[in-house]
Amino acid sequence: MQFSSRTKKFTTNSQTELYSHPLLFYVQPPLENISLVEFETFAVERLKLLKTIENLGVSYVKLSDQYIKKLEAESKALNFLYRTEATGLLPNGGSETLVYTTEVDLFRYRFNDLYPKQKLEFLHRNNLQYDTISVEEKKALHDKLVSSSYAFSGITVEDQDFYKVPFQDALDLVRLRKVYLKAGYVYIPHQEIVTIVLNDFRTRLSKALALTARSLPAVHSDERLQPLLNHLSHAYVGQDYSNQKNVGKISLEQIDSLSGKSFPLCMRQIHQSLRENHHLRHGGRMQYGLFLKGIGLSLEQALQFWRSEFIKGKVDADKFDKAYAYSIRHMFGKEGKRTDYTPYSCMKVILSNAPSQGDYHGCPFRHSDPELLKQKLQVYKVSPSGIIQILELIKGMHYQLACQKYFELTHNVEEASFSLNHPNQYFIESQKVLAGGRDIKRETDAPQKPQENSTKAPSAAPEAAANTQDVAEMTEELDSFFQDA
Amino acid sequence: MPASDYDSACLPDILPLYYRRLFPFSQYYRWLNYGGVQKNYFQNREFSFTLKDDIYVRYQSFTTQNELEKEMQKMNPYKIDIGAIYSHRPNQHNTVKSGTFQALEKELVFDIDMTDYDDVRSCCSAAEICPKCWTLMTIAIRVLDRALRDDFGFQHLLWVYSGRRGVHCWVCDKAARKLSVAARSAVAEYLSLVKGGDETMKKVVLSDPIHPFIRESLVVVERYFPLYALQDQDILGRKESVDKHLHVRKQLQQDFQNEKKPENRWNLLKDQAKRKQATSKKGQHFEKEIMLQYCYPRLDVNVSKGVNHLLKSPFSVHPKTGRISVPIDLKELETFDPFAVPTISMICEELDRPRTVEEEDKSEETIDKENEKDAAESRKIRDYKRTSLAKYVKCFDQFLDVMARSWKGELLKKSDLQKDF
Numbered sequence: 001m002q003f004s005s006r007t008k009k010f011t012t013n014s015q016t017e018l019y020s021h022p023l024l025f026y027v028q029p030p031l032e033n034i035s036l037v038e039f040e041t042f043a044v045e046r047l048k049l050l051k052t053i054e055n056l057g058v059s060y061v062k063l064s065d066q067y068i069k070k071l072e073a074e075s076k077a078l079n080f081l082y083r084t085e086a087t088g089l090l091p092n093g094g095s096e097t098l099v100y101t102t103e104v105d106l107f108r109y110r111f112n113d114l115y116p117k118q119k120l121e122f123l124h125r126n127n128l129q130y131d132t133i134s135v136e137e138k139k140a141l142h143d144k145l146v147s148s149s150y151a152f153s154g155i156t157v158e159d160q161d162f163y164k165v166p167f168q169d170a171l172d173l174v175r176l177r178k179v180y181l182k183a184g185y186v187y188i189p190h191q192e193i194v195t196i197v198l199n200d201f202r203t204r205l206s207k208a209l210a211l212t213a214r215s216l217p218a219v220h221s222d223e224r225l226q227p228l229l230n231h232l233s234h235a236y237v238g239q240d241y242s243n244q245k246n247v248g249k250i251s252l253e254q255i256d257s258l259s260g261k262s263f264p265l266c267m268r269q270i271h272q273s274l275r276e277n278h279h280l281r282h283g284g285r286m287q288y289g290l291f292l293k294g295i296g297l298s299l300e301q302a303l304q305f306w307r308s309e310f311i312k313g314k315v316d317a318d319k320f321d322k323a324y325a326y327s328i329r330h331m332f333g334k335e336g337k338r339t340d341y342t343p344y345s346c347m348k349v350i351l352s353n354a355p356s357q358g359d360y361h362g363c364p365f366r367h368s369d370p371e372l373l374k375q376k377l378q379v380y381k382v383s384p385s386g387i388i389q390i391l392e393l394i395k396g397m398h399y400q401l402a403c404q405k406y407f408e409l410t411h412n413v414e415e416a417s418f419s420l421n422h423p424n425q426y427f428i429e430s431q432k433v434l435a436g437g438r439d440i441k442r443e444t445d446a447p448q449k450p451q452e453n454s455t456k457a458p459s460a461a462p463e464a465a466a467n468t469q470d471v472a473e474m475t476e477e478l479d480s481f482f483q484d485a
Numbered sequence: 486m487p488a489s490d491y492d493s494a495c496l497p498d499i500l501p502l503y504y505r506r507l508f509p510f511s512q513y514y515r516w517l518n519y520g521g522v523q524k525n526y527f528q529n530r531e532f533s534f535t536l537k538d539d540i541y542v543r544y545q546s547f548t549t550q551n552e553l554e555k556e557m558q559k560m561n562p563y564k565i566d567i568g569a570i571y572s573h574r575p576n577q578h579n580t581v582k583s584g585t586f587q588a589l590e591k592e593l594v595f596d597i598d599m600t601d602y603d604d605v606r607s608c609c610s611a612a613e614i615c616p617k618c619w620t621l622m623t624i625a626i627r628v629l630d631r632a633l634r635d636d637f638g639f640q641h642l643l644w645v646y647s648g649r650r651g652v653h654c655w656v657c658d659k660a661a662r663k664l665s666v667a668a669r670s671a672v673a674e675y676l677s678l679v680k681g682g683d684e685t686m687k688k689v690v691l692s693d694p695i696h697p698f699i700r701e702s703l704v705v706v707e708r709y710f711p712l713y714a715l716q717d718q719d720i721l722g723r724k725e726s727v728d729k730h731l732h733v734r735k736q737l738q739q740d741f742q743n744e745k746k747p748e749n750r751w752n753l754l755k756d757q758a759k760r761k762q763a764t765s766k767k768g769q770h771f772e773k774e775i776m777l778q779y780c781y782p783r784l785d786v787n788v789s790k791g792v793n794h795l796l797k798s799p800f801s802v803h804p805k806t807g808r809i810s811v812p813i814d815l816k817e818l819e820t821f822d823p824f825a826v827p828t829i830s831m832i833c834e835e836l837d838r839p840r841t842v843e844e845e846d847k848s849e850e851t852i853d854k855e856n857e858k859d860a861a862e863s864r865k866i867r868d869y870k871r872t873s874l875a876k877y878v879k880c881f882d883q884f885l886d887v888m889a890r891s892w893k894g895e896l897l898k899k900s901d902l903q904k905d906f
Binding site for chain 2: 144146147148149167168171172174175176177180181182183184185282319322354355356357358359360362364367368369371372373
């Protein structure tokens with residue numbers, strides 16, 4: 001990537017061949033030079049798009065009609081954006097993953113949009129050569145192929161070519177058991193080839209991200225880019241609740257009452273099971289331990305907390321110090337490679353590390369049986385009509401909204417003034433309500449500016465960015481955009 | 486020999502004996518060296534030891550079989566874990582530039598633990614096991630072994646008894662060792678059917694069409710379900726399971742009064758389900774879901790996912806039970822009895838038995854043949870053969886023999902390539 005070079009003119013047509021196909025595979029980095037202003041513009045637009053996709057992803061079933069419509073609404077910027085890719089924009093670990101997954105979503109949408117002929121062309125351009133199976137073999141496997149996915153009818157099997165692909169190249173299909181797998185090969189009809197392509201895309205994107213991350217020191221040392229990059233990164237990911245500003249503000253005695261008043265349901269549940277069983281498995285320890293760190297527990301407090309609880313169970317003090325203390329210190333970044341782990345966001349709790357037998361972590365709105373959840377909410381004195389609303393939201397897979405509704409019902413506010421995406425955010429907002437008796441009306445933290453209204457609709461080139469010294473202004477606009485999201 | 490004769494307090498005394506005379510080092514090295522096909526494969530392998538007083542040391546590595554032997558005989562580890570093959574020698578990892586020391590390869594592993602089945606077994610809980618619930622392990626091995634071979638094409642699977650309450654599977658194929666984290670997690674999820682924690686009542690949900698993998702697994706499960714669930718766990722006789730999982734209607738409960746035989750009760754239950762299925766879409770796969778919930782293997786995805794995950798080594802001793810982590814011969818799976826697995830005290834005692842006349846003659850013969858070899862050394866090599874450990878080492882040997890054929894092919898390929906230059 002040419003970011004280290006300074007402002008140059010926008011070179012043209014020699015590159016158009018490369019970009020003539022509507023989709024890119026990130027093999028070649030963009031070879032054009034762009035001005036700093038254009039870079040900022042595209043970066044902002046790209047981020048807005050990715051953020052929209054990320055927000056959509058959790059509450060909509062992927063590729064449903066509404067999802068696609070929303071994507072189409074954003075697609076004006078797409079073509080332009082694909083020409084100058086700001087992929088390597090965000091070097092921080094967490095945001096890299098988010099960029100990565102949303103870029104993949106975008107790619108999937110775009111690929112599905114291509115005509116079959118274009119799809120084939122794309123495959124060949126990118127060297128994905130897989131063998132098809134013979135008619136005889138297809139016949140022999142007919143029943144198995146049909147029953148391997150609800151999308152495959154007998155007609156599909158007869159009409160289409162089936163490819164034999166090594167399972168390592170089709171992990172998504174394997175993971176969800178969407179294809180027939182035999183002797184290490186999956187049998188995929190032509191129509192499903194998009195998943196294979198996606199895997200390839202993922203690998204290349206991953207490599208590209210890694211490459212740019214390595215060259216990032218050069219980029220980062222560029223003073224003009226540095227503040228923008230830092231701010232973009234922070235704005236995109238939002239608060240990660242890892243700052244230790246509020247360390248020591250919570251005492252251990254408060255935890256029990258706080259768990260009933262200000263903890264989101266997931267943490268309340270974990271805390272209760274910890275008190276009841278005097279034990280918690282790894283998944284629960286991570287989710288809850290990091291949450292506690294986020295609300296302000298210090299390492300010493302955490303050690304005391306876990307130790308006193310585990311001792312009541314089957315673990316003696318000695319064993320605790322040897323086995324569990326290490327992992328708690330690890331959470332606080334005091335062991336191993338010293339990563340200071342950040343508390344899990346709602347997305348992470350919902351999407352990764354699902355609980356199994358003997359676990360109490362996860363998101364109750366996502367992972368609990370609706371019947372059991374209903375009983376639990378009754379015990380926690382949520383009104384019957386409230387429970388119904390929550391169950392409705394769950395049916396629609398709006399887990400975070402369900403939790404938000406839980407917040408509203410338990411705090412007696414009509415409408416939450418925030419958009420829930422993090423358990424620690426829940427805690428902070430809850431404490432705010434309990435302390436201030438605040439008005440429901442929203443108050444943004446960013447200073448109000450007259451330009452704010454005009455930036456609500458995504459525009460291709462905010463005029464304010466004409467002057468590079470207006471980085472500060474632009475970042476404020478960005479802030480307010482992400483608060484609206 | 487009753488297990489009660491083992492006492493963990495004796496470990497400091499008998500571990501040295503075990504490592505000096507019984508641990509099958511040459512087979513162990515043969516395995517982990519993988520035919521020497523890849524350079525430094527053994528040297529870059531991480532081992533971790535748990536020593537006396539719970540001292541845990543990671544990043545142990547060895548350059549030769551001899552060094553491994555000497556170190557183990559010096560440290561007498563209570564527990565041995567095997568980790569990944571790294572980019573550099575693990576015992577030098579501190580000298581490596583930060584970020585470049587990485588786990589590269591490892592066998593694909595599975596850990597089936599009996600505690601994960603506590604909600605579907607009434608005979609035992611937590612760390613206890615008994616013949617009634619051991620069937621779950623048999624089922625797990627059959628289902629997974631079939632799937633890993635037939636569906637994924639793996640061929641070199643080593644099943645090992647963990648020593649207390651479960652089994653491990655080491656998939657040693659080259660392709661398996663090279664799998665990425667994402668691939669391992671995909672394999673584990675493909676193999677997972679039972680989902681949900683304590684809060685979830687219905688842990689298996691099937692929808693049409695039933696994937697061939699599920700069909701094949703059901704074939705295995707159906708074979709064992711009557712014995713395990715209906716008979717040994719008596720799920721249709723216990724109020725708890727009847728209420729929790731089986732939604733037995735009042736009418737049926739009355740019918741149960743007249744029908745005590747579990748198999749017949751099961752038939753009645755299936756009939757009830759069939760009648761429901763005729764009228765509503767729900768519950769289409771009721772019986773299948775029940776059978777799977779009770780019997781289908783529950784594996785810990787996190788164990789299988791990580792390339793750098795450390796897992797208990799075969800032939801390691803389990804400090805709490807004294808049992809050796811022995812390979813399981815699948816040809817004798819139905820008769821495998823975890824309570825008959827030798828303990829370390831047992832085999833050490835067997836060593837002290839006076840040799841029979843035949844054994845003496847035999848050993849004389851072979852010493853004549855091996856004149857060059859140190860006599861004591863060869864006697865040591867044959868020591869395990871005098872104990873109950875023998876048949877398990879033999880099983881391990883057979884596993885290695887099959888794998889060795891593939892190494893031969895690899896080495897030939899490699900030397901061919903080199904000849905071209």
